[in-house]
Amino acid sequence: MNSLKKILLGEQGLVVIFAAAFVIVSIFVPNFLSERNMLGLLQSVVTIGIVSCTMMFCLASRDFDLSVGSTVAFSGMIAVMVSNASGSILLGLLAALLAGGAVGLFNGVVIAKFRINALITTLATMQIVRGLALIASDGRAVGINDPNFYQLALSRIFTIPTPIWIMILLFIVFGFVLNRTVFGKNTLAIGGNPEASRLAGVNVVRMRIWIFALQGFVCAIAGILLASRITSGQPNAATGLELSVISACVLGGVSLAGGRAAMTGVIVGVLIMGIAENVMNLLNIQAFYQYVVRGCILLIAVLLDNLRSTAAGRGRV
Amino acid sequence: MMAFLEFRTISKSYPGVQALSDISFAVEKGVVHGLMGENGAGKSTLIRILSGDQSADTGSILIEGEEQNYRSARDAFHAGVIVIHQELQLVPELTVAENLWLGRFPGKAGIIDSRTLVETVRTKLEEIGIDVDPNAKVSTLSIGARQMVEIAKAVMLEARVIALDEPTSSLSSRESEILFSLIEKLKSNGTIILYVSHRLDEIFRLCDSLTVLRDGKLAAHHLKVADTTRDQIISEMVGREISNIWGWRERPLGDVRLDVRSLSGPKLRNPINFSVRKGEILGLFGLIGAGRSEMARLLYGADNRHQGSVSIDGVAISPNNPKAAINAGMVFCPEDRKFDGIVQGRSIEENITISSRRHFSPFGILSPKKEAALADRFIAKLRVRTPSRKQDIINLSGGNQQKVILGRGLSEQGVKVLVIDEPTRGIDVGAKSEIYEILYELAASGIAIIVISSELPEVMGISDRIIVMCQGRVAADIPRSDFDERNILTAALPDKNAAGTI
């Protein structure tokens, strides 16, 4: 019992849970293991996966970002509208990346410089940015004019769709940044103890601003790919994304109290979220139930986080 | 006389560490029992087991011959055992009175009777002789005052056994005196006091009996402290003789390195001037609240200054920015290790290299080998007791955490000025003398060092010069040739006539 608990709450606990779940699902759910379904699964987690990369940094530094869903929709919208208006996809993509980055930068400045609570700030920007997306499009979906835009999502490299490659690339990049750069380690240090980090010469304010700006930028990448996949800019796209992303991160061992994060964990967390959804689809479970399941996953994730930190001796003051 | 509290064959291990092995000893009723040992010897672990906070792997605890098998701090508390930990445990956002009543607020139907709440606490505090406002929020109190509140809490709960883990490490000498008389009072009521400290003076003054731990094992048990000597206890602790713990030697001093001109800040209204020369160790002494730490924080830019200038080798450093101070060659080790020092959840390695890693990280990309080498160097140099540099810092003993924070400052490159606030708080005698050696070495290489300490013998033992602060002013500036305990204390006291009382 005790050793089982140790394994489950330890470093590799999540991987063990994931492997077990994967085997069980492969055996019991028909068609799950087919190539088609596997690619579909990966494609379905592209948005969550990409945004999780930076959400991990945000949570690891003891911050929080609720505005990611809105930013994804908003920047997707900008990408489509600017490419339509200018006739240049490149310009559209640039505008989207800038817009996403600007939202993030705004969050970061308000939170880090003016010391406003991150939860409240991003709750506000979540509404504002969603509103902007709705205003810009007059509440309707905006279709893509240039079919080349679809190619972003439709093209394949070695039979695997480009968005999946982009997600994998970002996993690698951000995994490297977290573990092997001063930026990553400083992020974790800020989460562990912001005041101690400041006194040790870490520029906490600038770091936090950067993390949010990066988050906005990465949301824009996700937004562009999403728009390309659904062939339009949808002002209502990616609602509730923030919760899925945070669930995936926490499930992946990122501590809500800050200071702890691992890219592998987050990847597994993302996959667990994807598999749960995928299996429910394969088993034809009604969409309404899926909300309940997603909520339960979030609860389990937080519970695990709690158990893990107690096991790690953090309860000891 | 019957043993009142007994430890029987207690063992405890953590991954990679045998924290305690086979510890057995007994303590009689109405006795102050000392517990000594090097950093990481297992003192706090033993206390944590006594408090039910952790459970022993094997062995048992008996109180009045009755085996205790409590599983939580709450059970221990009902058995009459109260522990005051090395790291304080009050809720900062509640008032003193609320903290003392926490868990059993007086009143009916969930509505707190705030009159009783405050008045009982006021009477109790007065009775014990602690000068703290029951309505003050704990977060506004000094560390020393918080400590007194914790002790008041134990008294209020009428504990049978009170264990104090390094209680005086954050107290001023006056507060310590209050604590000592409190301990005497409790002892005469038949309470057992288990007293952990690194300070031999206190052990000789307070304790009747003593246990020395070394590497988790029982090194010695003295039924009568009076029958032993300091040197004997030290060698039992460290396993070797330490003849002269200060080891101060004359050093040549260079030009002025650090120059402070009319510096003032929110908590330090009177402008302060002084300078420190190359190779000089300046001791800053004063009572708690004299403004020493505030000044150090202003120097470094940890707090915002109102006016004044701080320059190193004639170059002014930009204010209010720790990072700029570090770049200019100033390193600061803060006093409060829990809040300003350790980065919880991160490894010893990361805690040591947090500020210096940027030097060997081209384009911000770390080089794990160099980081590891640097960490290992300071783990070895400061003798941090740990199975690996990857260990989470929170798992280290208090004194070892302190060493890591020191290592962080010492590992920075191009240091010109080192400001350390209470560097040896919670550090054992052996390690202390090693740290002093390191300071002399650094000073000899031309670094200007400011050491803040509340321990007068330490300040007098290692400084080339002492600045005494009192109520936010420089009260005296004394060269080593004129060091005199009485003069320094007199300068430190706000009320000059009260000098005789300490």
Ligand SMILES: Nc1ncnc2c1ncn2[C@@H]1O[C@H](COP(=O)(O)OP(=O)(O)OP(=O)(O)O)[C@@H](O)[C@H]1O
């Ligand atoms: N939760 C933990 N996980 C791993 N190791 C631990 C844990 N708690 C304590 N240890 C280890 O057990 C040993 C004993 O620690 P303890 O805190 O009892 O020392 P101590 O005698 O109180 O030292 P100090 O004088 O520095 O306070 C140390 O080596 C410490 O690193």
Ligand SMILES: [Mg+2]
């Ligand atoms: Mg200890």
